[in-house]
Amino acid sequence: MKKISVTVNGTTHQSEIEPRLLLVHYLRDVLGLTGTHVGCETSLCGACTVMVDGQAVKSCTVLAAQADGSTVTTIEGLAAGGTLHPVQQAFWEHHGLQCGYCTPGMIMATAQILQRNPDPSEEEIRHGIEGNLCRCTGYQHIVQAVQCAAKKMKSQPAPANR
Amino acid sequence: MAEKVVGKGIKRTEDPRLIQGLAHYVDDIKLPDTLHAVFVRSIYAHARIKKVDVAAAQKTPGVVAVYTGKDISQKIGPVPCGAAIPDMKQPDHRVMATDKVYWVGHPIAVVFAENKYVARDAADKIEVDYEELPVVLDEEKAADPKSPVIHEKIGSNIAYKLTAGEGDIEAALKAADKIVRQKIYHKRLAPIAMEGRGVLARYYPGEQELTLWTSTQIPHLARTQISLMLGFPENKLRLIAPEVGGGFGSKLNVYAEEAIMAYASMQLGRPVKWIEGRRENMQGTIHGRGQVGYIEIGCKKDGTITGFRYNVFADMGSYFQLLTPAIPTLTGLMLSGCYKIPAIQMNVTACFTNKMSTDAYRGAGRPEATYVIERAMDLVAAELGMDVVEVRRKNFPEPFGAENPFKVATGLFYDSGNYQGALDKALKMADYTNLRVEQKKARAAGRLIGVGVSTYVEICAMGPSPALPAGGWESATVRIEPTCKVTILTGASPHGQGQETSFSQIAADELGVTVNDCTVIHGDTAVVQYGIGTFGSRATAVGGTAVYLALQKLKAKATGMAAHMLGVDAKTVTFDDGKFTSGGKSVTIQEVALNAHLAKNLPADMEPGLSATTFFEPKNFTFPFGTHICVVEIDPETGEIQIQRYIAVDDCGKVINPLLVHGQIHGGIVQSLGQALFEEVVYDEQGQLISGSLMDYAVPKAAQVPWMELDRTETPSPVNPMGVKGVGEAGSIGATPAIVAAVVDALAHLGVRHLDMPIKPEHVWNILKKNKAGAA
DSSP: OEEEEEEETTEEEEEEEOTTOBHHHIIIIISOOTTSOOSOSSSSSOTTEEEETTEEEEGGGSBGGGGTTOEEEOGGGTSBTTBOOHHHHHHHHTTOOSSOSSHHHHHHHHHHHHHHOSSOOHHHHHHHTTTSOOSSSTTHHHHHHHHHHHHHHHHSOOOOOO | OOOOOTTSOOOOTTHHHHHTTOOOBGGGOOOTTOEEEEEEEOSSSSEEEEEEEOHHHHHSTTEEEEEEHHHHTTTSOOOOOOOOOTTOOOOOOOSSOSSEEOSTTOEEEEEEESSHHHHHHHHHTOEEEEEEOOOOOOTTGGGSTTSOOSOTTTOSSEEEEEEEOOSOHHHHHHTOSEEEEEEEEEOOBOOOOSSOOEEEEEEETTTTEEEEEEOOSOHHHHHHHHHHHHTOOGGGEEEEOOBOOOOTTTTSSOOHHHHHHHHHHHHHSSOEEEEOOHHHHHHHSOBBOOEEEEEEEEEOTTSOEEEEEEEEEEEEESSOOSSGGGHHHHHHHTTTTTSOOSEEEEEEEEEEOSSOOBOOOTTTTHHHHHHHHHHHHHHHHHHHTOOHHHHHHHHOOOOBOTTSOEEOTTSOEEOOBOHHHHHHHHHHHHTHHHHHHHHHHHHHTTOEEEEEEEEEEOOBSOOOGGGSSSOOOEEEEEEEOTTSOEEEEESSOOSSSOHHHHHHHHHHHHHTOOGGGEEEEESBTTTSOOOOOSOTTOIIIIIIHHHHHHHHHHHHHHHHHHHHHHTSOGGGOEEETTEEEETTEEEEHHHHHHHHHHOSSOOTTOOSSOEEEEEEOOSSOBOOEEEEEEEEEEOTTTOOEEEEEEEEEEEOBSOSOHHHHHHHHHHHHHHHHIIIIIOOOOBOTTOOBSSOSTTTSOOOOGGGOOOEEEEEOOOOOSSSTTOBOOOTTHHHHHHHHHHHHHHHHHTGGGTOOOOOSSOOHHHHHHHHHHHHHHHO
């Protein structure tokens, strides 16, 4: 067993884990944060995307042990003080989701894209979310949601990433 | 005055939980003491099982039980098939393999352990001795009497043969000036719901209550079937479809794993959970399509179609799942497309192969029909040198509706349609005439531009009960609670479609309350009256209609109560905007709701309460339609296909929420795009699934998808009072032929008349290379 300390959505957790435990299973099964989903176990679909130290990563292919000492933000930690993050608002307004299974990962990836490029073109958005598969929406409403989120974030600063 | 919301693209009420990661899919439901299941599945497509050694697995610390096929396959009833075709041969489909395996992924054993890591470790220790057998993979060769036989008891690989259609096909083809023929493939596709399947089972021996959480589109039908498989009373089995992460038909089924988990939870006295992995999902969840067929279409010189024949081999896979044998019959029903064709014949030979079962995948047999008739119309146009639009127009019926339904030679009466209207609108959006001019110019300059047109019709709102294996009706209960909050219970349990919102919109307008006053409950058989489910583009047209009719019943009762409260004749009472009025006096629906429950001032003959249940039985299917136009440019050096424009004009009748309709159409078109250009389930010559991960199976990504230009026409359906038709499958039916036609059109000047899906750049590049070599 290995001892780790991980700060998730602002709370620091000390845990003893099997060294082979995946980060996504740590978040879901140990911490009970089930908003992060597993869609392929091979880092191809992006449903498990979370932020580790400010970087979007696919938590199905990261060991929990690798996150020792890190700060993790999951979908549950994105809305600050009960106010939806602009990306969440935009996905809602533009019907950027249907079954919702890819959505947490898609939203986390979008937050990262807009952090790096506050004013992406349609093409940049499409390339930016290429690592996240959605089988329901055909992506068009997602693209519109990302464009809308970019506008929102310019006019209302996003809550600081914890 | 409350704003009316039907017809408005309001935000979904289900979204807040989904965008915050607070929803509960099966794997998000945690019960104490749960055991985790991992399956051992066949690594061969066809083999005899000589031995299954589970000793090492059983000894693994943390393992509680290991079952093999021999242990349980006779204790649980067969995996059900609800479809029946005359003279159909049905193999005995047990929940796990016993002496033979029939496809890569066939379950052989299952381990239950304290956690999934231990279960996985133990499963890896199970040793299976196989004796390989010759495999049968090609649905056409499977029918050959010389082929190895998969199911010895059946004696051949032919599941059934069926001839369908009306009119004298021989005479019709004889009367033609030309007959065009083409072989056409519909490759197998994987549905790939982003959430795979998953089951959690819990048994309370005291209450004798078995609860099954499973990711399904059909909670009630699954409950009935699983209770039969287990010999367990249906009314003690509670089946809950929690949040369901997509289905596309793959969860319109009853699977072995559901019954095995239920059985194990009773045997082991602990909750058990199985969550499907993606590889398992691709091996062991149904596939779609899987047909190879030969078309023959007869036409007059002016483009008039005289007759259409489709001889098809349908790939069943090794066993039947819930609807496997029925899928090709849907193809037969829709072969007339939106055209007047006097004689139609389909001859199906349905064959077993050493592959996973095929079954309903978005469109379920109808995309195949639309694809073959649309390809056929293009081939006729090419043969006659006509424009693809003109040959379609030539064979359209005049606009029709309740007074003059369109009878086609497959036996159906289409409910209403205006095919010219949708076509004209799409042509205008595309600026079609100019597109053709530009195409010519571009071609002269060495650029390869193609334009594809598809005019489709689909069959939706499944459907009248006599035409479906289970009932085709849908149920709704609407309750007005004492505080005037509205509870809607629907049998049409959704999995992403947004019925919580659209059904609330219907109720809000009918009752003069807000959408936020309404809640829609679904998926729990202990709470919701028996229902059928969400598939076949039926939820709004059948389930929504049931909601609408229950609301009418409620309003009638509430009006009677209001009249009593006002001391007037009910005939004089009008209801508008949540208020019952007569002769200047009024009561609100809130007052009526409270009165109904306090029951102190009711008419003598009226029961207390304010609740109504409806079971709506549609008298016909509905037939949405539309025109899709695709413009592609091909890179002459690489064969890469770029979609320049995509235009879709769809007519799904009256629309409750246009935002949701657009979402459905977008998603459907992109699944079509995947089929046309990328997706293909590939088994190698040994029957190994070599497209078994998302690395190898090409689900479209955002950057591969064009911007879609959408519009609608609105031809109400006469089949239901709201005039809605259904839209869930339109995109996946209408788009594939348009995309393929565009690529073919870009290469038409090289003599290309048809290309099989998925059309990959290498195919196109080979054609271009050959042509260059020929020219040199």
